[in-house]
Amino acid sequence: MSGGYGQGGRTVLKVLLAVVGLVLSVVLLSTAFFRWHPRGPGPLLEPRFPLDEFVRDLPGHLVWLVPFLLLQASIIPLRAVQWQATLRRPVPLKERYHLVAIGAFVHNALPGKLGDVMRSFLLSRTQRIPFLRCLGSVGVCKLMEFAALMLLVSASLLGPFGRTLARFEGELKVAVSLCIGLVALVVLLAHWSAPLAHALHRRHKLPRTESFLHHVSDGLGTARSFTGMARVFVFSVGPVLASALSYGLALRGIGIQGGLFAGAVVLGAISLGQSLPGVPAGMGLFYFVTSWAARSLGATPEDAAAFATLTHLGTVISQVSVGAISVHQRKIRIRDLRKGGSLAREAAHHVAHEAVEPAPP
Numbered sequence: 001m002s003g004g005y006g007q008g009g010r011t012v013l014k015v016l017l018a019v020v021g022l023v024l025s026v027v028l029l030s031t032a033f034f035r036w037h038p039r040g041p042g043p044l045l046e047p048r049f050p051l052d053e054f055v056r057d058l059p060g061h062l063v064w065l066v067p068f069l070l071l072q073a074s075i076i077p078l079r080a081v082q083w084q085a086t087l088r089r090p091v092p093l094k095e096r097y098h099l100v101a102i103g104a105f106v107h108n109a110l111p112g113k114l115g116d117v118m119r120s121f122l123l124s125r126t127q128r129i130p131f132l133r134c135l136g137s138v139g140v141c142k143l144m145e146f147a148a149l150m151l152l153v154s155a156s157l158l159g160p161f162g163r164t165l166a167r168f169e170g171e172l173k174v175a176v177s178l179c180i181g182l183v184a185l186v187v188l189l190a191h192w193s194a195p196l197a198h199a200l201h202r203r204h205k206l207p208r209t210e211s212f213l214h215h216v217s218d219g220l221g222t223a224r225s226f227t228g229m230a231r232v233f234v235f236s237v238g239p240v241l242a243s244a245l246s247y248g249l250a251l252r253g254i255g256i257q258g259g260l261f262a263g264a265v266v267l268g269a270i271s272l273g274q275s276l277p278g279v280p281a282g283m284g285l286f287y288f289v290t291s292w293a294a295r296s297l298g299a300t301p302e303d304a305a306a307f308a309t310l311t312h313l314g315t316v317i318s319q320v321s322v323g324a325i326s327v328h329q330r331k332i333r334i335r336d337l338r339k340g341g342s343l344a345r346e347a348a349h350h351v352a353h354e355a356v357e358p359a360p361p
Helices: 002-030 051-084 093-109 115-127 131-156 162-203 207-219 226-253 259-274 282-296 301-329 342-356
Strands: 034-036 045-047
Touching (some): 002 282, 051 093, 051 131, 051 226, 115 342, 282 301
């Protein structure tokens, strides 16, 4: 009885969280197209612009959408090149490319945002590398991309939008401080997790913690060397620059002079907004952040909404289409990648259990 009740309670909680996430996402997404007036007077929602004109004008933005698609697609091979810098032994570029592409497909086409977990799991399976070591290598890649992005955002303050972007100086300081703190934490874990694990082993205490620390040490091996971290940072500039340039071209396409310099700022706002833990409204946050940023930089509400809509669709279409080719070539069934599918179950099992299994000698 209690077990059934507990299972039913968890199901109800999951449904409730899904509903809350959906409502929150819809509300945030709507801010690109409507103004909310919860305290009145007048209607609760007021259109920012005529929606029929917005739909008619969308084809006029295809001029900048095509280069945006190409630049977003280029992120996949650039990340494949970057990934080798965090791996202990060589993995063929073709293998890395397909796994990054499959991860991008899972991240953008399927619920759960488990693309990085999936590519780590597939690398572990095909190359016989411990899963958490693969996951740690991806984590270092993500951290160095964040560091490269913060550097690029800081450099954007020197561009033509320096005065406009100065209003974000406080947020930028917080983001840079967060980045420095994360880098310091990763370096400390890389250097001290193995000694702490050995100390626990000698005292025969906390075997699961000991095993977890061993896996962390393996996964963050690159961070033990300043040269290694610097090398990863250099290779992280490519994907960040391609993404920032794509948003910069889109800003210029909607009529913002000097918009190329502001692409990094928009990308930084997107990254920070979607990294908030426990907020199940990724798409809504994307529309909210991108439309707000475009309006802050001088775009009309209609152009800001077009910017949010087409950059979202462009990112999904480019990365899903490129990833779908790799999924097809690897003969992977979509149902196996979906939540509850065989590959998704195995990946989740590795996340939940490998960290507490005995580490290899």
